[in-house]
């Protein structure tokens with residue numbers, strides 16, 4: 109599903125990734141751990157085609173990223189990849205349902221269908237009764253569940269989560285992890301960046317990062 | 325993306341910050357309103373003149389003696405009116421003659437303080453050709469046109485403070501009292517009657533020493549034959565000296581008249597242009613701020629699969645909507661101002677469709693130009709950097 113080979117990513121003088129080779133098979137559930145600044149987010153962005161490597165090759169869902177245009181990459185993200193971020197990134201003042209429905213805005217699905225699928229996805233994360241609420245009326249854990257619903261409403265085959273529990277208390281974090289495991293059980297490839305060693309230890313595979321390299 | 329989605333996404337940014345949207349659109353609204361109002365008021369005033377002319381007709385011609393080639397005042401033949409009346413296409417002809425006299429409310433007022441009111445000797449058949457009628461009292465009849473009786477023009481009546489015709493109201497004219505037998509309604513095609521007192525031709529000769537010289541010949545023509553009559557009129561009223569005759573069509577002067585103040589129009593148009601410019605800068609500024617504030621949103625949309633072109637379209641649509649909001653408000657305001665002003669002046673209100681279309685076109689142009697740079701900037705944001713923004 110993801111294949112990074114000899115990937116280097118530099119920002120001017122800073123080298124965020126210094127030659128990374130990693131493979132994630134379809135259907136895997138993987139934790140990425142490592143100290144702050146070790147290049148975890150950079151790797152996730154490359155795997156999510158949000159950025160291109162300085163050198164090396166990135167293949168996602170069978171596509172060589174360097175060979176795709178902006179349109180091609182955008183279509184890949186719209187159809188195959190879902191993202192969950194630490195800061196949720198929900199639109200303020202917009203209902204929970206429309207936040208999730210807007211996740212499908214660039215997939216070519218009609219509005220009525222987008223809203224129907226949004227309701228369905230929100231049901232899936234246990235928020236089917238909060239469709240008309242606005243983000244500021246929800247707890248942090250609930251907001252992250254809305255973000256997960258948005259990421260999975262398009263039924264992506266790859267879900268990338270950058271510290272999804274970083275802003276949450278233990279109970280909410282556990283609920284979010286339960287949802288991500290459930291997605292994995294349904295066949296989605298799930299990659300989770302986390303600071304939480306204990307949480308990572310509970311997952312089938314862990315990739316440890318240090319100074320822009322895979323440590324183990 | 326379907327247009328409805330483009331509009332919805334473009335509007336989303338405005339709806340979350342309504343006050344800012346209103347303020348940014350206000351400049352454009354003021355500019356468009358000023359321009360629509362200027363055009364609308366000028367069109368309404370023209371419509372007013374045209375409606376008036378449709379009622380009073382444009383088929384009145386005047387012929388007046390000019391100067392001889394030696395520079396002396398010319399004199400028309402005494403039969404000028406009768407000759408004009410026989411001309412093909414003429415339906416009525418009459419005349420007035422000027423007297424060098426003043427008219428006063430009492431015999432105690434010093435001579436010379438005339439308020440600019442002239443004295444005219446009139447043929448009995450004057451009203452038909454000039455299209456005038458008494459607003460009060462009566463026109464000069466068989467008896468009154470022979471004696472010390474007069475009819476007041478509308479403006480003269482106002483200046484003298486005489487509002488009703490009555491046997492008790494007398495005016496001091498040529499060292500004797502004249503009775504006011506009538507007051508005319510305003511005569512738009514012969515405004516010189518409005519500021520005059522009118523006495524019968526015979527009375528003027530017998531009582532006031534009038535020499536019988538014709539001042540102005542009024543000729544009403546068949547509406548389809550105005551040009552023909554006009555071409556022949558000078559030769560007809562003065563066969564010997566046609567070049568000494570001044571022929572005019574009073575309705576031309578009315579049509580050419582700038583009813584609206586030119587200086588004010590220019591000022592308003594300039595003000596509108598400045599407001600539009602400021603409005604455009606305001607929209608551009610708002611859009612740039614909006615892009616800066618919404619970097620995270622741009623990053624998220626890119627992560628959700630938006631292409632650069634779709635991000636560009638989103639912000640361009642937002643700018644166009646913002647500008648169109650101002651433009652629409654401006655057109656409505658301009659129309660309301662036009663209606664109010666036209667109503668206060670008694671004109672039929674008219675806001676030409678082309679002015680509204682032009683207002684909207686200017687608006688779209690400004691929105692497009694103002695939104696282009698911010699939209700391109702938003703589209704160029706790297707998604708990762710945008711997502712790193714708080």
Ligand SMILES: Nc1ncnc2c1ncn2[C@@H]1O[C@H](COP(=O)(O)OP(=O)(O)O)[C@@H](O)[C@H]1O
Pocket residue numbers: 119122123124142143144145146147148149150151709
């Ligand atoms: N857009 C960027 N511009 C410059 N430096 C960056 C940028 N993104 C990341 N970096 C640098 O790359 C390194 C790795 O960052 P990151 O992948 O965010 O680490 P992590 O997610 O593991 O904390 C850091 O030193 C960071 O400062």
Ligand SMILES: [Mg+2]
Pocket residue numbers: 148149150
């Ligand atoms: Mg990080």
